[in-house]
Amino acid sequence: MATIYEVAQAAGVSLATVSRVINDSDKVRAKTREKVLAAMAELDYRPNVFAQSLASNRTNCIGVLVSELHGPIFAPMLSTIEKTLKEAGKFAIITAAHCDAEKEADGIRFLTERKCDALILHIEALPSDYFLEREESLLPFVLLNRLIPSLEHHCLSLDNEEGGYLATKAVLDLGHRQIAYISGPRGWGDAEARLAGHRRALKEFGVPWNQKLFYPGDFTENAGSEGTATMLDAGVPFTAVVCANDEMAVGAMDRLRTRGFGIPDDVSIIGFDNVRWARFLFPKLSTIHYPLEDMSRMAAHWVLRHVYGDEDLTIQRRFAPRLVLRDTTAPWTAP
Amino acid sequence: MATIYEVAQAAGVSLATVSRVINDSDKVRAKTREKVLAAMAELDYRPNVFAQSLASNRTNCIGVLVSELHGPIFAPMLSTIEKTLKEAGKFAIITAAHCDAEKEADGIRFLTERKCDALILHIEALPSDYFLEREESLLPFVLLNRLIPSLEHHCLSLDNEEGGYLATKAVLDLGHRQIAYISGPRGWGDAEARLAGHRRALKEFGVPWNQKLFYPGDFTENAGSEGTATMLDAGVPFTAVVCANDEMAVGAMDRLRTRGFGIPDDVSIIGFDNVRWARFLFPKLSTIHYPLEDMSRMAAHWVLRHVYGDEDLTIQRRFAPRLVLRDTTAPWTAP
């Protein structure tokens, strides 16, 4: 592979000049630039990324850390981030941390070692303090889907509470009053916020909280199924089940069906996230739309704006969920 | 950030020695090693990846090129590859090429510029010749899901023909004789092979080919839906539809349902791929299992074996699809 030195020779200039045309910033006479470009083309020259990064201490890489590479949330997220960055000539370095605090810290360390210009983080386990303590020392970072009070500038987040509210309000508006709820893991920000929204809706409609219509799930299909069975067996009848994500809604649907309930004739179901396959289900799943692509794109824009100085980009930090009514929800009418 | 030089000073040795303990290969006296490690810990030293790569011309990075980062095939594939490599202390650099020959070539160029130690490629558009011409000049590479005759060593592939055969045979075995087929894009290797398997099964059972029971799709849900409508309108009755992937099967199911057909009572459906949500559907989708995780892991192993010399790994290059019978297929009995 040709080096900058050979290009310089071929073009009859010094390496400094070649370097200048590579970083097409400095003043190089048009004629000289031509010569150099010609030589570069001739030799099929490609700058050595490592030498560049070593010398310049810049990498044009943005580190992206997520819990998993697969899954209906992360995969589209990565896809959007990568695409947006690539369009801006930047490159994403992706790593997975598997919802483990230590691995998340490792991941951040890894990306830092790689001298990324910035970090886009979807943190699941690391406490907010981690970032509060490091606001200054860490590379520039955006947190996707977390809202840390005094760090708002770094946070892009979905209003999960509002989403939880919208989901439950949707079935309340349809006349349901006996509503079961399957939550995400207790203690997780998203899950708690969605639950809080649920409770707010109940309160607003004057429906008392009933512990027997609550099941603490873990966002898996299995939890949806088990939770439904448990609540069915608890003896308190319900006409709707609100799930904190679509995955659990699938489990709930399946279990209800095997127990002989019609959806939505006997029981309405609503999920959360609006993952791609939600509309593949039968009946098509009503759910809360999580503007995942918008948020992912915005994370990339945040970096382009704040790290690379693209002033044209406007940054939105707070995102609103949206109700998507499909076929698993129906009005409730007294039998 | 501390440099190797400072570590050397702190430990009272030369940088060469520090370098030796970093690459813990060479003979360093145990006591010296201790001193150096202590100094490294003391200074919280992290080697500069770029300086290392520049000097050594090795990166510990494996380039991975796929069509998309999202989707039920690519996301799990990336996830598995990344995980396997990480466990071996290697790192994946991931890039997407969006099914475009030029972008695929760009992607390979990109990964080559980054001086990856090897390439794992899921190529969609680039012709086999590209690789035949470059077998020598390219970085070590594995092709996922393509079988190029004289390049078998580089190819991991699924027996798509056999998969196509199994799918159609499954419904034939159930007594169906009027079988519609929705294929993938004509000209794509996978799609053509699956179709060939379908035809082989038909022939084996003495069922004549009927052009009206064939619809050339494109692997999208919409194609499944449109294809089904088209064939329904063609006037040739059918009792089963075999789809070249699960996505199209969803479309087919939906369309059949809106036209008033029961699944599987009136029409059986079988897909291909066994994507994660296939069992979320109702009825649960019968399909052909694509051993995606096995193949992805094997791609990582190929690299560990052939590039990093891990002799313990055995490499399997050919993978067999497997029939997964669930609830969308039922025996056909004359009305």
Add this chain to the structure above:
DNA sequence: CGCTAAGATGAAACCGCTTACATTCACGCT
């Protein structure tokens, strides 16, 4: 036509590490 200043180019010092080769060290033997 000569002088000046701005603009274009070049020389050389780094960036932080690896590695071939030279040097030193420690130790067993005669």
Add this chain to the structure above:
DNA sequence: AGCGTGAATGTAAGCGGTTTCATCTTAGCG
């Protein structure tokens, strides 16, 4: 004690760029 030897360590030359600063052009102007 002196020597030979292999192992441990040090020296210094890159790896391929960027960037500061000095030097050389060039054009404009009196």
